Amino acid sequence: MNFKIVFHVNRAPRNLFGTAITPPQNLSKESQPLTRPSASAKATADKSATLSPSEGERPGVRGLPEDFDSPLHIRNYWARHRETFALGVDGWWPDDGDELPLEARLTRHRCYYEGPLQDRPNVRPWSLHRTGYAGSQRYGGWIWSGDIDGKWETLAAHLSIGLNHGLSLTPFWGSDTGGFYPTRELTGELYTRWFQFSAFCPSFRSHGRTWHLRLPWGWNTGEYGPIENNQNVDRSELHNAEVEPICRKYLELRYRLLPYNYSLARQACDTGLPMMRALWLHYPDDAEAVKLGSEYLWGRDLLVAPVVEKGARARRVYLPEGTWYDWWTGKTVEGRRWIERPVDLATLPLYVRAGAIIPLEPVRQYTAQPVNEPTTLRVYSGTNGAFTLYDDDGHSLGYRDGSDLKTVWIRFRWDDSTRRLTLEPDERMKQCPDGVRVFSVEVAGRDANSRRVEFRGERIEVEL
Template sequence: LQSTRHFEDTEELRRLPRTIREKRIPCDGVIYLSTYGEARGWNRGVGHLGFQPALWPDPPALIEEARRQHFEIITHEYPVLHEDSPLFAEAEASGYLLDDGYGRSSEGPRRAANYREGQRYLDFSNPAVGAWWWSAHRELATLGVAGWWLDGGEGPPATAKLHAGDGTLLHNIYDRFRHEAFARGEAADRPDQRVFLLCRSGAAGMQRFGATCWSGDINNDFATLDAQIPLGLNTGLSGVPYWGTDVGGFFHPVPETGELYARWFQLGAFSPIFRSHGWVWREHVPWAHGAQVEKICRDYAELRYRLLPYTYTLAWQAHTLGLPLMRPLVLNYPDDPRVWQLGHEFLWGDDLLVAPVTREGATAWPVYLPAGGWYDFWSGTRHEGPGGVTLEAPLERLPLLVRAGSILPLGPVVQHTRERPLDEITLLIYPDGASSFELYEDDGRSNAYREGRHALTRFECVARPKDVTVRIGEPVGDRSVVPAGRRYLIRLRIDGARAVTVEGHGPLPKLNGPSQDGAGWWEDGRGFIVVRPPAQTAVIVNVST
């Protein structure tokens, strides 16, 4: 997601999505902030739901232009209503507003970037308020706004009197009432669309309403970057699997640097919510810091999208098992006391170990490896745990390791998730004994998965002293969500092979290099045997070593 704040003019507004596509940096959504005083965002100001007329002279056309480029649109708001809003009189007459709200920062004309203009809190503890507030969003939903950035949900002061109790009692749960209101509204008006809420505040159970969270308005320095990792891990362990940060940091107490942005972008690529944002948002786009950093960002955005089959399966695990996507090592290795307090590296699922670089100027990075074999994702070098290693970490390299035995399903590089069906999957396999992975798939958009419209495909690998066998199973479940004619490419991390055979097909020819057409196998020169099996839904491949 690319987040923004304020724009100079309509042309800049239109230019942002075009630039992302022209620079071929994968992205699926653009987020628009509210207007703050003279600083123009999507609406007339905080507490308004009408578009800023000078910046958005034709909202339907501008939204449609971005959507034609395959961007989802997300708008920002606070839980307040402005006295100049057309909705204010009805809300006040109905008793939907609290006496408390935002103070006025100054008397007289609006100041640049000031949004506190006496707006009053909506009482979301009253279900009628939530239903009414959603009804006011119907026009935005009709225009194609796909998600909602619900900011400032810390709620009214302790002295406030709400429908369901006082401010002290309801402080922690106030914003969850707002989440539920949006989820109920979406379910009634767009029952086939999944809910997406980006929230600064929340409470236990918020995940049930499509509510994600981010770590708030944080500083742009390496110490703050370092602090984000344990925050994300604890959030996931608290039952809220979708969490992220402002990539690059928000406030600018120190000068912006390309190094910090690149390192933060690498963490973002392995955060459940991957979103770039900042006080000076133009410094928090991937091309803001020169060609080197732009390429680094493009590479990690592409890796993020290639890993989507794996990551989407982690999302299914979060939904069905309650497991976070971003996992502390102690979750998988509870008997290793050296990981009990380890909060600055983490597992992405069970199979990827991520160790973000969080020190300025670092070109090497210490990583602790739990028991077992671990392969450097970039070099293919195998390391043995338990124990520490120091890995090379130039600016373009995030320390990333793959657990021995892993089967990682990868998709193609795409610019957005609607670009093409998942008609080819690369299985990146690191053989070690017997292992398996079950790929989850659904239509990626609707709520039909709740009715069983999904499929699971099992991959297995068995490594023996003289051979390796890979089994690709038939999809189980709703086959309609699996693209017809899917092809597989198998990449095995083994040092060499004598022959490759396919059950029911016979030996495959050894080729001189990559093949997009017929079945065969080849060595890639980087420690992998690559197999293109015949085009069939289920296959058993045996590699003699």
């Protein structure tokens, strides 16, 4: 995503409904989609926000005939957005909604998916919601965990919340880094630990009251900035020079992992597998792994164990069977056991499964920024492995039918016995965009120089 404007909206009609934003062709001309709402329709929709479910029930809900002329229908509610959308809004942030009936929550997701497609039929819609319901994944809506307190116990709870969300609702979830409401527990340490966790969540955003303290550099100015809620944060915490460089380290890692993360997002779209994965998804026969909600897999190959205790100097981590690499030191450790990982404030325990092939790109300042250096393929040897890299134009709907000529599907296979990496086109890739894609291939933990490889859409092998 390379968004410049995300528009914040709230107070959706309490009984918003509709199973389609476009009426059937046989409706009268007067019933076709509105370009602007009438004053009366707007007033009725605003009033509906206070109706009870029984008072506001409308045709179209629970199998009744659909009334496309109702001001509560999503075609008319979306019409209220069109003028603003035409100004160049890239995405929508539907806030509130806790009071909405379940049907209306789901309908709201439909509205912010089908509505933008009416006006920009080949641009992917994007919206960030505070609420949802089963079926929200159909509309690609992102959901965050709401207005939460900035406390250690809140951070700790969010590990299992994120895992459960990905398994039961949508794979696209996140939280307000640091918590929305500042408390006495909100310190530079808590913010940093939360920032590290958020770097391995699908939605990575820093947001909350006293917004100045949602900026990594805001913790070393001596000032609160604008006071939006309270002054609960201890003023002595506002001279912490450690926060910004540590947050920058994890922000840059997030950008470096962009090809890995984008491939995970495509896998989530195709299969429903979440990006944040409970260990039991890949280790169902491991009795210890099945019990854990305090650490998780980021995709298949990375294991993340966020630090969620104040003043921690060590983090107890369970590693499933196999060989694991410490991301920061490169050292290997055998799994199916608990380990004690020493930590300082800059360290989030992060491990890579042997056999993993991790694509890494140069640091960007925004997702669409062009880079000149090649994509690095880092092989973690010790067993055979595979990874399929996915990429596309990032904005069109061509990913659905294969019409996007920039679509990339490249399969990497590592043969540990022969030390050979194979690069080959996946059957879903029609051509190699730009004719050639350059990779820099390296083996983790080895001092040997990396190998430059030019992939031109045909199978090649590299010995390392």
